[in-house]
Amino acid sequence: MSKVGRPRNQTARRQALVSAAGQAITERGLEGLRIKDIADAAGVSQGSVLYYYPELDDLVLEVHRGAVEGFVESRQRAYDEAAADPAVRLRALVDSGLPASPEDSLHGLLYQLHRRAGRSPGHAELMTSLFAREVGLYSTALEVGAATGVFTLAASAQDLAHGLVALEDGYGLHIVSRNAAVRPERARELVLAHARAVTGCASL
Amino acid sequence: MSKVGRPRNQTARRQALVSAAGQAITERGLEGLRIKDIADAAGVSQGSVLYYYPELDDLVLEVHRGAVEGFVESRQRAYDEAAADPAVRLRALVDSGLPASPEDSLHGLLYQLHRRAGRSPGHAELMTSLFAREVGLYSTALEVGAATGVFTLAASAQDLAHGLVALEDGYGLHIVSRNAAVRPERARELVLAHARAVTGCASL
DNA sequence: CCATTGTTTGAATTTCGACTCAAAGAATTG
DNA sequence: CAATTCTTTGAGTCGAAATTCAAACAATGG
Numbered sequence: 001m002s003k004v005g006r007p008r009n010q011t012a013r014r015q016a017l018v019s020a021a022g023q024a025i026t027e028r029g030l031e032g033l034r035i036k037d038i039a040d041a042a043g044v045s046q047g048s049v050l051y052y053y054p055e056l057d058d059l060v061l062e063v064h065r066g067a068v069e070g071f072v073e074s075r076q077r078a079y080d081e082a083a084a085d086p087a088v089r090l091r092a093l094v095d096s097g098l099p100a101s102p103e104d105s106l107h108g109l110l111y112q113l114h115r116r117a118g119r120s121p122g123h124a125e126l127m128t129s130l131f132a133r134e135v136g137l138y139s140t141a142l143e144v145g146a147a148t149g150v151f152t153l154a155a156s157a158q159d160l161a162h163g164l165v166a167l168e169d170g171y172g173l174h175i176v177s178r179n180a181a182v183r184p185e186r187a188r189e190l191v192l193a194h195a196r197a198v199t200g201c202a203s204l
Numbered sequence: 205m206s207k208v209g210r211p212r213n214q215t216a217r218r219q220a221l222v223s224a225a226g227q228a229i230t231e232r233g234l235e236g237l238r239i240k241d242i243a244d245a246a247g248v249s250q251g252s253v254l255y256y257y258p259e260l261d262d263l264v265l266e267v268h269r270g271a272v273e274g275f276v277e278s279r280q281r282a283y284d285e286a287a288a289d290p291a292v293r294l295r296a297l298v299d300s301g302l303p304a305s306p307e308d309s310l311h312g313l314l315y316q317l318h319r320r321a322g323r324s325p326g327h328a329e330l331m332t333s334l335f336a337r338e339v340g341l342y343s344t345a346l347e348v349g350a351a352t353g354v355f356t357l358a359a360s361a362q363d364l365a366h367g368l369v370a371l372e373d374g375y376g377l378h379i380v381s382r383n384a385a386v387r388p389e390r391a392r393e394l395v396l397a398h399a400r401a402v403t404g405c406a407s408l
Numbered sequence: 409c410c411a412t413t414g415t416t417t418g419a420a421t422t423t424c425g426a427c428t429c430a431a432a433g434a435a436t437t438g
Numbered sequence: 439c440a441a442t443t444c445t446t447t448g449a450g451t452c453g454a455a456a457t458t459c460a461a462a463c464a465a466t467g468g
Contacts, residue, residue, distance in 0.1 A: 010414095013415095029323060030235065031234065031235045034454090034455065034456090035455075035456065035457095036455075044416075044417090045416065045417050045418065046417090046418080046455095046456085046457090047415095047416065047417055047418070047457095047458090047459090048415080048416060048417080050456085050457070050458090051415070051416075054457095056456090102322065108322065111319070112319070114377070114381055115315070115316070115319055115381075117381035117382055117383070118306065118312065118315075118380055118381050118382060119233060121382075124381060124382040124383065124384075127378070127381050127383055128382075128383045128384055128385055131378060131383055131385055131386070132385060135385075154401055155397060159394060159397065162386075162394060163371065163394055163397075163398055165374070166371055166374030166375045166378070166386075166391075166394075167367065167370055167371050167374055168374070169373075169374035169377055169378070170369070170370030170371055170372070170373035170374030170375075170377070171370045171374075173318070173373055173374070173377060174331070174335060174370070174373070176322055177318055177319075177321035177322050177328060177331050178321055178322060178325075178328040178332075179321070179328065179331055179332045179335055180328075180332055181332055181335055181336060181339075182335070182366075182370075187370075190363060190366060190367055190370075193359060193363065193367075194367055194398075197358055197401065197402065198401065214444095217445095238424090238425065238426090239425075239426065239427090240425075240426095248446075248447090249446065249447050249448065250425095250426085250427090250447090250448080251427095251428090251429090251445095251446065251447055251448070252445080252446055252447075254426085254427070254428090255445070255446075258427095260426090
């Protein structure tokens with residue numbers, strides 16, 4: 001028995017491919033995604049890509065999963081690293097949620113991948129999960145603020161959190177789509193103004 | 205001179221092709237768009253499609269233009285046909301701005317086409333123009349309400365209008381992407397709640 | 409150091425859809 | 439109706455990218 005043969009580090013290779021695919025999608029878009037690009041970016045042959053991902057859709061789904069994970073973690077980190085003051089933390093959340101420019105690659109990638117959601121249940125699930133987690137972050141921030149008396153919420157934390165995430169998504173969509181009327185700085189100001197309004201916290 | 209030959213109704217044919225292309229995009233997505241599908245939907249041969257649109261991108265741009273135009277007109281109509289009461293009119297705008305279901309084809313089409321904006325200036329321009337016109341509609345509604353004393357605006361009509369459009373876009377994106385946590389009815393309620401908050405108009 | 413199995417390659421093949429084009433069909437003018 | 443030009447067709451060509459595959463290349467166990 002036990003002819004192990006050669007149990008290589010498949011996970012490492014897979015990880016490299018996912019990262020390479022993300023890069024390729026960022027550069028040429030989902031539509032223009034070619035196996036060759038992924039292979040080149042990862043420094044392997046086309047055959048290797050297919051060896052690990054006979055179904056290319058699985059790879060794209062993995063890219064999506066990775067992007068969602070990375071994004072949520074970065075926001076969680078922004079929240080945790082901000083000073084404990086609820087207003088500061090809420091502001092940190094807002095700052096971490098908008099694309100800094102039309103070239104912001106993580107946001108660009110996420111919007112690209114979200115488009116698949118209408119057609120693919122797997123992607124829809126990831127988008128749903130991202131939304132839920134972002135709502136969770138905002139909810140917590142709002143509730144802590146309310147509990148400490150810094151915020152006076154205009155509605156349930158849940159509802160307000162939904163609104164903030166949707167607002168961010170709307171502005172973000174316009175930013176990455178190069179709508180000249182929506183500049184990142186302006187979007188940030190408007191989201192903050194909205195946050196100020198619904199929390200009754202002037203120091204935001 | 206003057207051998208007119210056969211000046212057919214090119215515009216009618218073009219219009220038919222644009223409509224057929226819109227249908228094809230709705231069904232298979234921008235990525236999967238094939239000349240054959242357009243031809244089939246229009247009931248002509250592939251050659252004819254190329255005869256009128258040697259550059260397929262031009263056709264897609266035309267689809268986008270048509271979708272934007274149709275959407276803006278439908279909202280304008282919704283606004284005009286509502287009773288003159290500012291609150292009723294604002295509500296009509298909100299109602300006409302959200303997809304009624306994940307299958308809403310006009311909204312679906314628009315989100316699909318907006319994705320090209322990041323990569324194509326022509327599409328970016330259309331998206332920008334749509335945004336500006338929607339903002340215009342909301343601005344007017346808000347200003348009329350403020351002038352008649354029905355609304356008490358929490359900020360400039362411009363800024364509030366931006367916020368309402370972005371909010372709609374954000375929720376709309378989740379709806380067409382089949383995010384189960386964002387139901388059309390709920391989204392509508394939340395947008396209205398936001399409108400109520402920023403206008404101080406309880407009867408909204 | 410040989411046997412076994414996992415991995416990688418790249419050339420050959422297949423697939424699919426865009427694009428070409430010559431010929432046929434239709435409207436208009438005179 | 440003859441001449442002219444616009445329109446339509448669809449079979450054939452072309453090219454790009456996916457997919458296959460047999461052979462070469464490790465790593466590990468014994």
